[in-house]
Amino acid sequence: MIETRFSIPTPSHFSLWRTVYSHGWCALLPFHVDKEAQELVRIIELSDGTLASSSLSNGATGIAVRVRSQVKLSTDQKSEISGLLAMSLRVEEELSGFYAEARRHKQYRWIPETGSGRLLRAPTVFEDVVKMICTTNCSWALTTVMIENLTKHLGRRFADGAYSFPTPEALAGTTEHFLRKNIRAGYRSPYLIELADGVVSGRIDLESWRTSPLTTVELFEKVKSIKGVGDYAAGNLLKLLGRYDYLGLDSWVRSRYYDLHTRGRKVSDRTIERRYESYGTWRGLFFWLEMTKHWFDHKFPF
DNA sequence: GCGTCCAGGTCTACC
DNA sequence: GGTAGACCTGGACGC
Numbered sequence: 001m002i003e004t005r006f007s008i009p010t011p012s013h014f015s016l017w018r019t020v021y022s023h024g025w026c027a028l029l030p031f032h033v034d035k036e037a038q039e040l041v042r043i044i045e046l047s048d049g050t051l052a053s054s055s056l057s058n059g060a061t062g063i064a065v066r067v068r069s070q071v072k073l074s075t076d077q078k079s080e081i082s083g084l085l086a087m088s089l090r091v092e093e094e095l096s097g098f099y100a101e102a103r104r105h106k107q108y109r110w111i112p113e114t115g116s117g118r119l120l121r122a123p124t125v126f127e128d129v130v131k132m133i134c135t136t137n138c139s140w141a142l143t144t145v146m147i148e149n150l151t152k153h154l155g156r157r158f159a160d161g162a163y164s165f166p167t168p169e170a171l172a173g174t175t176e177h178f179l180r181k182n183i184r185a186g187y188r189s190p191y192l193i194e195l196a197d198g199v200v201s202g203r204i205d206l207e208s209w210r211t212s213p214l215t216t217v218e219l220f221e222k223v224k225s226i227k228g229v230g231d232y233a234a235g236n237l238l239k240l241l242g243r244y245d246y247l248g249l250d251s252w253v254r255s256r257y258y259d260l261h262t263r264g265r266k267v268s269d270r271t272i273e274r275r276y277e278s279y280g281t282w283r284g285l286f287f288w289l290e291m292t293k294h295w296f297d298h299k300f301p302f
Numbered sequence: 303g304c305g306t307c308c309a310g311g312t313c314t315a316c317c
Numbered sequence: 318g319g320t321a322g323a324c325c326t327g328g329a330c331g332c
Contacts, residue, residue: 024310137311142326186325191312230312250310307330317320 001068001159004078008063008086013099015115016040016058017301019089022119023292028131028144029151030165031120035302039066044123045156045164046080053158054085063089070159090118093242098282108286114296116289121240125206126199127165128240133188133195133228135250142184149183171196191228209241216243216281235284244284247273256291 010016020026020040026033030042039055046052052069067073067081086092099112111117122128134146154166154174171192179189198204204226212219216238223234235248247253249269257272258264276283 133312135310137309137324138326139309139328141309141328143310145326180325184326187312187323188325228312232311236310248310251308252310254310304332305330306332307328309326309328311324313323315320315322317318 004067010062019118043164084123168199
């Protein structure tokens with residue numbers, strides 16, 4: 001095994017572990033947090049099919065990256081890995097406007113101070129969409145089971161025994177019966193096949209969403225045109241595309257809101273949305289960070 | 303041990 | 318445009 005090391009420069013107000021633990025993605029394979037080594041680990045599949053294992057930690061000049069591969073990586077391959085990791089960690093996302101807005105509100109000043117606000121995403125939109133569909137209408141425990149099954153049955157095995165996330169081609173090459181029986185994806189199975197088929201055929205261009213010229217409302221409708229993606233999933237996928245106009249309400253976050261703001265009393269979604277309207281296009285990000293602030297009070301980063 | 307409910311919802315048919 | 322019912326799974330809960 002050949003080891004390569006490099007560093008990814010980070011902007012001010014960047015926190016690796018606030019980003020890694022920004023939501024549940026770090027607990028879904030191929031992402032894995034090695035708490036003992038204090039590293040975020042994942043297998044990356046490069047555009048030429050090469051597999052590599054990347055380990056990320058805090059470094060003196062940014063994110064310290066350690067890559068293991070079976071062949072010596074070319075300059076282009078190292079550059080591709082660096083780009084994919086930087087993109088997943090939202091290193092280049094412009095948040096100065098968001099932080100300026102946060103400083104205007106006493107209750108949100110902790111956000112720029114802690115380097116919060118960057119939401120971890122997968123190297124591909126395809127992976128994000130598949131995972132988001134697998135979070136719908138089930139417990140988090142079942143989501144982790146479905147994603148683990150997907151990677152282990154349809155991903156590629158690296159030398160260390162870890163797996164990559166399946167490609168659209170790998171998913172499209174299965175059957176609804178296989179996904180129901182082996183992945184435990186249930187009624188989501190035909191949705192996943194249809195998504196993968198659409199990507200493979202070129203009918204659906206998911207990767208273009210990250211640089212889409214569409215308005216956020218238009219993009220929201222486009223995301224929702226994917227079978228299995230409704231208001232909750234589309235709202236949260238937009239956050240991973242850098243657009244924060246939607247709250248992405250689900251039962252967990254509603255419950256959290258009731259605990260924080262209404263002493264446990266249920267209120268309508270419209271009431272929740274009204275509370276954050278004044279934060280404009282950043283409202284979804286303020287909302288999510290407020291709902292999850294307590295995670296870092298108790299158990300994160302280590 | 304068994305039945306029911308529900309969890310980080312969505313789709314379709316029907317009104 | 319609004320809503321009821323169906324849809325996979327698996328853990329929690331009550332009996």
